[in-house]
Amino acid sequence: MSNDKVIAVLGAGSWGTALSIVLADNGYRVRLWGNKKEQIDEINRTHMNAFYLPGIELQPEIKGYFSLDETLKGLDTIVLAVPTKAIRDVCRQIVEVRKMPLSIIHVSKGIEPGSLMRISEMIEEEIPEAVLQDVTVLSGPSHAEEVSLRHPTTVTVSSKKMQAAKKAQDIFMNSNFRVYTNPDIIGVEMGGSLKNIIALAAGISDGLGYGDNAKAALMTRGLAEIARLGTKMGANPLTFLGLAGIGDLIVTCTSVHSRNWRAGNMLGKGKKLDDVLNSMGMVVEGVRTTKAAYQLAHKFNVKMPITDALYHVLFADLNPKEAVDHLMGRLKKHEMEDLMDMLDEQFQG
Ligand SMILES: NC(=O)C1=CN([C@@H]2O[C@H](COP(=O)(O)OP(=O)(O)OC[C@H]3O[C@@H](n4cnc5c(N)ncnc54)[C@H](OP(=O)(O)O)[C@@H]3O)[C@@H](O)[C@H]2O)C=CC1
Numbered sequence: 001m002s003n004d005k006v007i008a009v010l011g012a013g014s015w016g017t018a019l020s021i022v023l024a025d026n027g028y029r030v031r032l033w034g035n036k037k038e039q040i041d042e043i044n045r046t047h048m049n050a051f052y053l054p055g056i057e058l059q060p061e062i063k064g065y066f067s068l069d070e071t072l073k074g075l076d077t078i079v080l081a082v083p084t085k086a087i088r089d090v091c092r093q094i095v096e097v098r099k100m101p102l103s104i105i106h107v108s109k110g111i112e113p114g115s116l117m118r119i120s121e122m123i124e125e126e127i128p129e130a131v132l133q134d135v136t137v138l139s140g141p142s143h144a145e146e147v148s149l150r151h152p153t154t155v156t157v158s159s160k161k162m163q164a165a166k167k168a169q170d171i172f173m174n175s176n177f178r179v180y181t182n183p184d185i186i187g188v189e190m191g192g193s194l195k196n197i198i199a200l201a202a203g204i205s206d207g208l209g210y211g212d213n214a215k216a217a218l219m220t221r222g223l224a225e226i227a228r229l230g231t232k233m234g235a236n237p238l239t240f241l242g243l244a245g246i247g248d249l250i251v252t253c254t255s256v257h258s259r260n261w262r263a264g265n266m267l268g269k270g271k272k273l274d275d276v277l278n279s280m281g282m283v284v285e286g287v288r289t290t291k292a293a294y295q296l297a298h299k300f301n302v303k304m305p306i307t308d309a310l311y312h313v314l315f316a317d318l319n320p321k322e323a324v325d326h327l328m329g330r331l332k333k334h335e336m337e338d339l340m341d342m343l344d345e346q347f348q349g
């Protein structure tokens with residue numbers, strides 16, 4: 001296996017670490033950068049990242065780095081794996097130390113409240129063109145815990161530049177980790193971000209003691225509202241039937257690994273949001289994304305009843321049971337109404 005392939009992963013949490021394992025399996029020497037010195041020392045001393053991926057041994061090709069300058073030296077591609085709220089901060093740090101062109105593959109799932117930007121847009125805003133060669137998103141049904149065990153996983157990559165997406169496909173693809181390309185970067189980023197809202201809602205439903213019927217309803221009608229907003233923003237509706245859409249929605253609403261589902265579950269059982277988030281110790285992207293999607297729904301004049309209900313549970317103290325009653329008691333409608341509107345718009349466009 002070639003030993004001269006070097007890549008950096010910025011963000012030494014669950015996902016950055018699991019993807020480092022994939023990259024090391026693919027013959028890369030991986031510089032795994034994190035912002036906590038003790039954690040980086042622990043990775044180098046024990047070859048484990050015990051808090052984030054307990055029991056998983058990291059290959060010797062994965063080395064922890066604390067200096068960003070050192071991390072970025074002499075390489076042309078990085079994987080950005082920090083939570084959405086840290087994207088701008090890390091991009092600014094990159095700009096301080098990097099003057100040469102760089103390809104960025106981001107793997108985060110969120111939308112920024114206020115600016116309402118997708119992650120690739122935030123990266124483009126923060127990093128000047130002379131440095132940012134291209135930006136690609138990698139998304140899909142892929143819990144870090146299972147990827148680190150090398151269980152079969154499929155994801156999709158997308159970029160405005162197809163060559164960059166193909167390069168990312170080559171970098172990550174192996175016999176356990178199958179990577180597809182999709183030219184629809186808006187759809188891939190929106191699908192990956194918005195499914196976290198529905199996973200929180202599914203967790204709440206389970207926490208309230210409701211069954212599979214309720215969860216299937218949330219997932220199906222959730223996909224309808226994801227597609228409705230995504231399409232208004234310029235996505236291809238078919239993307240929501242793919243890995244970054246329904247694929248990721250299924251895994252996040254049904255897996256015990258999902259932090260969004262787990263957080264929702266605790267809310268459904270009556271815990272307070274602050275206590276839930278404090279107890280997680282890992283990012284729950286759906287909370288901020290609910291705020292952003294609520295704002296986007298108003299901006300684009302799109303009906304998103306589940307997002308709206310969740311927004312009021314999270315930020316306006318609405319009782320989760322009352323939120324469900326409200327959703328169930330809305331005016332009657334035609335199931336395919338939204339789909340027909342969406343198709344109409346596509347054909348007119
Ligand atoms: N886990 C998964 O299975 C998957 C996650 N994702 C996405 O990947 C992204 C990252 O998630 P994940 O790794 O799971 O999250 P974790 O909470 O597991 O880890 C996040 C890591 O980022 C670090 N971090 C936070 N802020 C900064 C900063 N300003 N500078 C440097 N490092 C920082 C955290 O450090 P600290 O401990 O100091 O906060 C932590 O090490 C999210 O958008 C998530 O949705 C996508 C697919 C799968």
Ligand SMILES: O=C(CO)COP(=O)(O)O
Nearest residue numbers: 140141142143258259260
């Ligand atoms: O995006 C994910 C799986 O594809 C991870 O979801 P959680 O952040 O809910 O754990």
